[in-house]
Amino acid sequence: MYYPFETRVTPLTSVRHKRTLPAPGEVFARVGDRVEPTQVVARVNLPGDFRVLPVARLLGVPISQVRRHLRVSLGDEVRQGQVVARRRGLIARSVKSPIDGAVTASGGGRILIEAQPTTFDLRAYVYGTVSNVLEHYGVVIETMGAVIQGVWGAGGESLGVIKCMVKSPDQPLRGKAIDPSCHGTVLVGGAGLNEGALERAQELQVRGIVVGGLAPELISQVKELPFPVIVTEGIGTVPMSMPIFRLLATNDGREASISGQVQPRWDIVRPEIVIPLPAETLPPAQTQPGTPLAVGTPVRMARAPYMGAVGTVVALPAHPRRIETGARVRGAEVDLGQGAPIFVPLANLEVLR
Amino acid sequence: MTEEQRIDSILLADCGTVMTKAVLLEQVAGQYRFVAQGETPTTAEYPWSDVAAGIHHAVERISEATGRHFFDTSGNLISPELAGGQGVGMFAATVSASQPLQVVLAGLVRDLSVASAERAAAGTYSLVKAILANDGREGGLSGEERVRTILDAAPDVICIAGGIEDGAVTPVLELVETVALACSMMDTSVRPRLLYAGNSRLRQRVVNIVGGQADLRVADNVRPTLTEENLLSTQAELDTLYVQDKMGLLPGIDAVSGWSPAPPTPTAHALGRLVQYLWHLGDPSRGVLGVDVGAANTTVAAVFDGQPCLAIRGDLGITFGGEQLLQERGAKTITRWLPEPMNSDEARGLLINKEMRPVSIQQEPRELWLEQALAREAIRMTLEVARPGWKPGAARPYSHLLPLCDTIVVSGGILAHAPRPGQAALIALDSLEPIGVSTLVLDAYGLAPALGSVAAVKPLAAVEALDSGVLVNLATVVTPVGHARRGDLILKVRVTYDDGSTFSVEVHYGDLEVLPLLPGQQAVLELRPLRHFDVGLGGPGKAGKRRVSGGLVGLIIDARGRPLRFPRAPKQCQLQMRQWLWDMGG
Numbered sequence: 001m002y003y004p005f006e007t008r009v010t011p012l013t014s015v016r017h018k019r020t021l022p023a024p025g026e027v028f029a030r031v032g033d034r035v036e037p038t039q040v041v042a043r044v045n046l047p048g049d050f051r052v053l054p055v056a057r058l059l060g061v062p063i064s065q066v067r068r069h070l071r072v073s074l075g076d077e078v079r080q081g082q083v084v085a086r087r088r089g090l091i092a093r094s095v096k097s098p099i100d101g102a103v104t105a106s107g108g109g110r111i112l113i114e115a116q117p118t119t120f121d122l123r124a125y126v127y128g129t130v131s132n133v134l135e136h137y138g139v140v141i142e143t144m145g146a147v148i149q150g151v152w153g154a155g156g157e158s159l160g161v162i163k164c165m166v167k168s169p170d171q172p173l174r175g176k177a178i179d180p181s182c183h184g185t186v187l188v189g190g191a192g193l194n195e196g197a198l199e200r201a202q203e204l205q206v207r208g209i210v211v212g213g214l215a216p217e218l219i220s221q222v223k224e225l226p227f228p229v230i231v232t233e234g235i236g237t238v239p240m241s242m243p244i245f246r247l248l249a250t251n252d253g254r255e256a257s258i259s260g261q262v263q264p265r266w267d268i269v270r271p272e273i274v275i276p277l278p279a280e281t282l283p284p285a286q287t288q289p290g291t292p293l294a295v296g297t298p299v300r301m302a303r304a305p306y307m308g309a310v311g312t313v314v315a316l317p318a319h320p321r322r323i324e325t326g327a328r329v330r331g332a333e334v335d336l337g338q339g340a341p342i343f344v345p346l347a348n349l350e351v352l353r
Numbered sequence: 354m355t356e357e358q359r360i361d362s363i364l365l366a367d368c369g370t371v372m373t374k375a376v377l378l379e380q381v382a383g384q385y386r387f388v389a390q391g392e393t394p395t396t397a398e399y400p401w402s403d404v405a406a407g408i409h410h411a412v413e414r415i416s417e418a419t420g421r422h423f424f425d426t427s428g429n430l431i432s433p434e435l436a437g438g439q440g441v442g443m444f445a446a447t448v449s450a451s452q453p454l455q456v457v458l459a460g461l462v463r464d465l466s467v468a469s470a471e472r473a474a475a476g477t478y479s480l481v482k483a484i485l486a487n488d489g490r491e492g493g494l495s496g497e498e499r500v501r502t503i504l505d506a507a508p509d510v511i512c513i514a515g516g517i518e519d520g521a522v523t524p525v526l527e528l529v530e531t532v533a534l535a536c537s538m539m540d541t542s543v544r545p546r547l548l549y550a551g552n553s554r555l556r557q558r559v560v561n562i563v564g565g566q567a568d569l570r571v572a573d574n575v576r577p578t579l580t581e582e583n584l585l586s587t588q589a590e591l592d593t594l595y596v597q598d599k600m601g602l603l604p605g606i607d608a609v610s611g612w613s614p615a616p617p618t619p620t621a622h623a624l625g626r627l628v629q630y631l632w633h634l635g636d637p638s639r640g641v642l643g644v645d646v647g648a649a650n651t652t653v654a655a656v657f658d659g660q661p662c663l664a665i666r667g668d669l670g671i672t673f674g675g676e677q678l679l680q681e682r683g684a685k686t687i688t689r690w691l692p693e694p695m696n697s698d699e700a701r702g703l704l705i706n707k708e709m710r711p712v713s714i715q716q717e718p719r720e721l722w723l724e725q726a727l728a729r730e731a732i733r734m735t736l737e738v739a740r741p742g743w744k745p746g747a748a749r750p751y752s753h754l755l756p757l758c759d760t761i762v763v764s765g766g767i768l769a770h771a772p773r774p775g776q777a778a779l780i781a782l783d784s785l786e787p788i789g790v791s792t793l794v795l796d797a798y799g800l801a802p803a804l805g806s807v808a809a810v811k812p813l814a815a816v817e818a819l820d821s822g823v824l825v826n827l828a829t830v831v832t833p834v835g836h837a838r839r840g841d842l843i844l845k846v847r848v849t850y851d852d853g854s855t856f857s858v859e860v861h862y863g864d865l866e867v868l869p870l871l872p873g874q875q876a877v878l879e880l881r882p883l884r885h886f887d888v889g890l891g892g893p894g895k896a897g898k899r900r901v902s903g904g905l906v907g908l909i910i911d912a913r914g915r916p917l918r919f920p921r922a923p924k925q926c927q928l929q930m931r932q933w934l935w936d937m938g939g
Binding site: 001002003005006023024047050051052054104105107108110112114151152215216217219234235236262264265266267268289290302303304305306307323324325326327328329344345347348350 | 370393394396398399400401406410413414417452495496497500501504526527530531534537538540542543562649673698699701702703705706708709710711712713714715716717718720721770771772773
C-alpha cells in the first residue's frame with residue numbers, strides 16, 4: 001500500500017482555520033460567533049522599539065555608582081530628550097532618552113528604555129463560525145466552501161472577487177489583458193504570467209493572482225508584491241491542472257480569501273484559496289484523508305515531464321520499473337485521457353481531494 | 354559478565370524528515386540476513402500527525418512481502434517474537450524528522466571560544482541563527498544591537514562561551530548581562546534556555562546575573578585554554594535539549610519509544626556510533642568516515658586516531674536547503690557538477706519544486722544531475738564544518754586533505770537510490786576526495802545508523818547484523834596523492850585475484866579508472882607509485898600490497914589529483930563531468 005501526498009482541491013467542504021497570535025494576547029471572539037474576514041478576533045501588544053543606554057560608560061562612572069546618578073526609576077515613563085541620568089561636578093555629563101517609552105530594566109551600568117508596544121490585530125481571514133477559542137492565543141473558525149491548495153506562494157493574506165482572465169488552463173496571464181475592471185480582484189491565469197502582468201496588476205491594485213506556473217526569474221519580483229500570488233502546479237511554465245482551473249472558473253465572480261503563505265516543513269503551511277459557499281450539508285467525501293492509493297484514484301503528476309497533468313490510476317504494478325533516469329522504482333499506470341497509460345513513480349503522484 | 358541473549362529477528366526503522374524506512378533482518382543459519390524493506394512518506398504532518406503511522410506504513414510493505422505481522426490489533430508492536438513467527442525479536446529506531454535546535458552562540462573571540470561553541474553545536478541537529486562575538490568580528494555590535502539580534506533570532510538556546518579558565522571576567526559578564534536583558538524582554542512562553550560554557554570560575558556570578566530571567570544550564574568550559582578544546586559537556590547538554598525539546602515533541606514519538614528497550618536515537622548520533630564500531634573493527638592507524646545526506650540535514654561522522662567527531666549541517670539537505678545552498682555557494686559551484694548546461698534560474702526553479710513536493714523523485718536526467726550536484730556540495734560544506742575538529746595524527750598526513758580512511762560509509766536516499774552504483778561512488782569521490790586506499794560502503798536501505806542504536810543494548814547483535822546486507826560494498830578506491838602533468842604515468846597496479854589470475858594497469862595523472870572486482874570477490878593489490886606519489890602505504894613513493902574486497906562498482910583508481918580541479922569554461926566542465934560519469938558507468 002502507498003499513502004500518497006494529498007492536495008485539497010474540493011468544490012465544497014468544511015474548512016477549519018486555526019488563527020493564532022504571535023504571542024499571548026486578548027481574544028475577542030467567542031464560540032459560536034459569526035465572523036467576517038476583516039473582523040479582528042484577537043489582539044496582542046508586541047514589544048516596540050527599545051534602546052539600551054550604557055549609562056556608566058556615557059557618564060564615565062563605575063557601574064557601582066550608576067544608581068546615584070540616575071534621574072529615573074524602574075517603570076517610569078520617559079519622553080524623548082528627557083534626562084535620565086546626570087553626573088554633576090567639574091566634568092558634568094547627562095544622558096537623555098532617545099525615544100518616548102518606559103524604563104523597564106537596569107543593571108550592569110545600563111538601563112533599558114522600551115517604547116510603547118505596537119498593536120497586532122488578528123483578523124478572521126475567512127467568513128465562518130468560531131468553533132473553538134484558544135485561550136490567549138486565538139480561535140478556530142469553521143467555514144463551508146471550496147478550497148484549493150497551491151504548491152508555492154508569496155505574500156500574505158487577502159480577500160477579493162475571483163476574476164478568471166484566461167479561457168484555458170494552458171494560456172498565460174498577459175499584462176495587456178489586465179484592465180481597470182481588475183481592480184480589487186483575484187486574477188486567475190493559466191500556465192504562468194509575464195513581467196508585464198505583474199506590473200499591471202500592481203498598478204491596478206489587484207488583491208491577488210493565482211497561476212499554474214511561475215517562471216523562476218520572476219520569483220524575486222513576486223516576493224516583493226503587496227498582494228499574494230499562488231502557484232498551483234510548480235515553478236516553470238506549467239498549465240494549471242484542469243480540476244483547479246474548472247473550480248476557479250465556476251466560482252468566477254465569487255469572493256475568496258487567499259493566502260500566499262508557505263512553510264514547506266514543520267507545521268506545513270500551504271498557500272490556499274477559500275471560497276465561502278452557502279451550504280447546509282456537505283456531500284459525502286469521495287476519499288478520506290490518508291487513504292492508500294488504489295486503482296481508480298484520480299491523481300495529479302508532481303514532477304516533470306508530466307507536472308500538473310491529471311489522470312486516473314489504472315494499474316498498480318507489483319514490481320518496480322525503469323524510468324528515464326535509469327532508476328527502478330515502484331509506480332502506477334495512469335490514464336491521462338489521451339493515448340496509452342503512462343508509468344509514473346508512486347512518489348510523484350498526488351491525490352487531489 | 355552475562356551472555357547476550359540471541360535475537361532471531363531485528364526490525365530497524367528510521368523516521369526521516371521526508372521518508373520513513375523500515376528493514377527486517379532475520380537469523381538464517383546463525384547469521385543475520387536482510388529479508389525485506391519498506392519505505393513510505395513520513396507522517397509527522399496532517400493528516401496523520403503521528404510518526405508511528407509512517408513506521409506502520411513502511412512495515413506494512415514488509416508484511417506484504419513476508420506475510421508476517423508485526424503489530425497487534427491495537428497497533429502495538431509485537432515483541433519479543435511469538436512462536437508462530439509473528440512480531441519481531443527486537444526493534445530499534447532512529448529519528449531525524451524533528452526540527453533542529455535554533456541556537457544563538459555568544460562568546461569573546463570568534464576564532465577561539467565561539468568557534469569551539471560552534472563545533473559543539475554542530476554535534477547535534479542545530480541551526481545557528483546568530484553569532485555574537487566580543488572581538489568586533491560581527492561588525493562591533495552595540496549592546497542594543499546584540500539584544501535586537503537575539504530577539505530577531507528567537508532561539509531555543511543561547512550558548513554562552515568565552516573566557517579561558519582564570520581568564521577574562523568583565524567581558525564575559527557583560528555578555529551574560531546582554532543575554533539576560535534580551536531574555537527579560539521576551540514573553541516567558543518563548544524565552545530561550547541559556548547554556549553557559551565559559552570560564553567556570555564565573556558560574557556563580559552568571560547564575561546571579563541571569564536570576565530567574567531564563568532556565569540556565571551550565572557545561573564545562575568549551576575552551577579552557579587557548580589551545581585546548583572541550584566540547585563533550587556542551588554537546589551533551591545540547592543533545593539533551595534536542596532530544597527533550599525537539600525530538601520529544603514529535604507527534605507519536607512516545608508510541609515508538611514504547612516499542613523498544615532502546616529509546617529512539619537521533620540518526621546522526623546513531624551514525625556516529627556505527628562509525629565508532631567500524632573503527633574498532635578495523636585498522637586503528639587509519640580512520641573511518643560516515644556521511645549521511647538527508648532531505649534536511651547532512652552529517653559527517655568520523656573517527657581518526659580513536660577520536661570521534663560529529664558534524665551536522667541542520668540547514669543543508671537534498672530537499673530542504675537547496676535554494677539556500679545555491680545562494681551561499683553560487684550557481685556555478687553547483688552547476689560545475691552537471692554534465693549539461695543549466696542556468697541559475699532553472700536550477701532555482703527545480704530546487705523549489707523539489708522543496709514543495711519533498712516526497713517526489715527525479716524523473717528526468719537533468720533533475721537527477723542537479724540533485725546529485727547538490728549532494729556533492731552539501732557534503733563538501735559539511736566537511737568544512739567537520740575538518741577543524743580533526744586533530745593531527747597518524748591518519749592525517751596532509752592537513753588540507755581528507756585523512757586516510759579504511760572505510761567510508763555513505764548513506765542517504767540520493768546515494769542509496771542512485772540509478773547506477775557508479776553515480777553513488779562518484780558523488781562520494783567528488784565530495785569527499787579520499788586519499789590512499791579506502792573501501793566505499795553504501796548504506797543500501799538508509800538504516801545502517803539504526804544498527805548503532807541496536808549496539809546500545811545488544812552489541813553482539815549489532816556486530817553480527819553488519820554483515821546482513823544492510824551495508825553493501827560499493828568499491829575499493831585507490832587515490833594517489835602528488836603533483837604531475839596530466840597524462841604522466843604515476844602508478845603501476847597489479848591485481849592478483851584469489852584464483853591466481855592477474856593483470857596489470859598503468860595509471861596516468863588525470864585518469865579515473867574502474868577495474869573489475871565483483872562483490873564478494875577479493876584480490877591482492879600491488880601498488881607501485883612513481884614520481885613520489887603517495888598511495889597511503891607509508892608515505893610518498895612507498896610501494897606495497899593490500900588485500901581488498903570487490904563491490905558493486907569494482908576497483909576504482911582515482912588519479913584525478915587532490916584537490917580536484919575544474920576547467921574555467923562551463924562547457925569544458927560539462928565535458929569533464931560527462932567523461933567522469935562515463936568512466937564510472939554512471
